[in-house]
Amino acid sequence: MLEIRNLHAHVDGHEILKGINLTVNAGEVHSIMGPNGSGKSTLAQVLAGRDTYEVTEGEIIYKGQNILELSPDERACEGIFLAFQYPVEIPGVTTSYFLRAAVNAMRKHRGEEALDAMDFLKIIKEKAKLVKLDTKLLSRAINEGFSGGEKKRNEIFQMAVLEPTLAILDETDSGLDIDALKIVAEGVNTLRSKDRATIIVTHYQRLLDYIVPDFVHVLVDGKIAHSGGKELALELEAKGYAWISDDVNNGAAVAS
């Protein structure tokens, strides 16, 4: 489904991603971990099409097509979804209005008819229940005055409504208490299927107790320094990242 080949990205002249190689197949859940500043969030944003990052080398092949030239909305319409680390507050636009515009933009892209207000309402009520999101929040401006947990649940809620093929969760678990974490995990697990893939960028192993990944990758200094199965996350939790950094510095062979 997704193949990232030798991806390099700059921001303001600094190279952040220094040659990422990653293959994600349909049905898989990949977790990307790594120390602060290693480029995890940059990778998530570059996948979604953020233009503040300049891709200088490499390719992102998604469903057989290099998507580097596609705008963020075109990528979204192709089924890529980014759950933001810091969801943006947009005063003056209600979540329900915005989400209906989003759903209908995607339906239009697929050549389907727009959903009317009634059908849409039915869907959002059902999905809001899934992430235990108070539907009253939907008639408020996007994320405005939401608590940290509400913002993150709103991201997962939007994901549930938009049903992406490739979901990228950028530190969705950061700052969540255990109850909110379980709700988020449940949302992600419900969406899990053989046709879909998920990339979970996280700082903490805890989320992976609830969403069990097929693969765990460690990003260090803009490169994937180590890859393994779900047990790698536990090892990282116990030993930290230093041993991997040392491996990289010593030029040790890297599993992939």
Added chain:
Amino acid sequence: MSVANMTKSKDTFLTHFEQLENQGSGAAAWLLPTRKAAFARFAEDGFPTTRDEDWRYTNVAPIAGGSFTRGCEVESKVTTKQIEPFLFTDDCMLLVCINGQYMSELSQLGEIPEGLVVCNLSEAAQSHSDIVEAHLARVASTKQAPLAALNTAMMDDGLFVYIKKGVTVTKPIHILFLTDADNGAVSTHPRNLIVAEASSQVSVVETYGTLSGKSHFTNAATEIIALDNAHVFHYRLQCESEDAYHVSTMQIHQHRDSQVHAFGMSLGSALVRNNIATVLDGPGGHCSLGGLYLVDGTQHVDNFLTVDHAKPNCTSREFFKGVLQGEGKGIFRGRIIVRKDAQKTDAVQTNRSLLLSDKAMVESKPQLEILADDVKCTHGATIGQINEDELFYLQTRGINEQAARSLLVFAFASECLSDVRIESLRKHLSKRLLTRLPHGELLGDS
């Protein structure tokens, strides 16, 4: 402006005034001395120039140099169908003026509630001459206000509202001023008077629009008198043609514990100047003055506000927003005066502008004159562009860039509309706003 132009404009309006004098003022003969005095004032001061501090940023030379026909000289046959796009509800008392003249056959007052007088001003000048005489041109000063003076001298018809003590009028009153002059530029001087007695409440909507006509000139004036504890909600939509010139004067006089909420939206005209002033002349009064404008091309909108805190314990809120595209220009000037006795004044002034092009320009100038020592006065101005984080967020949900931009502009602007208490009007204003936004059509029914 050349001297020749100045002479020409004065001549134009002198001719207009002579015509008016010769026609006489009918039953409202008592008004003639007021008109004469105002015209003398205008003739003496002339049109302001950019050398006048109050007019520094707005050059009225195109008006002063224009040649206009008096609106009432122009015949017009407007049908009900033509006015429909300007209406926001059936559930209101509607008055219609075309080219400055009241059209009773287009107006629909319906059943007028007990305790309310609503009619066109020239009728009121006869039927309720005592009230009109007591208030008309008493609040709106002609001193250092040449265009208000010109309006008083030339005043056409308009709205008269009088609400008796303790009466709450639930149905809104809507007055529509349309210009319909196929054959040339006309000038009109709409005039409105609203008198709200103690503890009364009323909502009034003024709409200014163009049906046809070249660069016409509208010089409107509204006086609002809110007596003790009265509540007046005033809304104003200006959506005249892009060649029109629009100057308005709104003068509010507030007594003890009265509340006036005024909101105006300027979408049309080549040049707009809104003079809005209130005097909080009794303790406990509150005024909120809101405004939204949108300019494109070479449009120019100047909002000139004065809030005079004359008595203690009053609050005032000013909230003005502008969206600027093309080479549009927006000016906000807000003067807050706190008199010596006006202790415990609480005044907030906010002006936010969204610049959508490199060539658009904003001037934002607060001016605080505080003579009391125990007051709270704040002002803030922001000038910004579309927030790239917000844009990216919307795009990652599949909304294309143009629609996302339009949505963000709409969100910025429509914040002002949330205080509009009449739902049908809020929807109407929102729709009008959408049609003026770049790619507003992409937003559909919001």
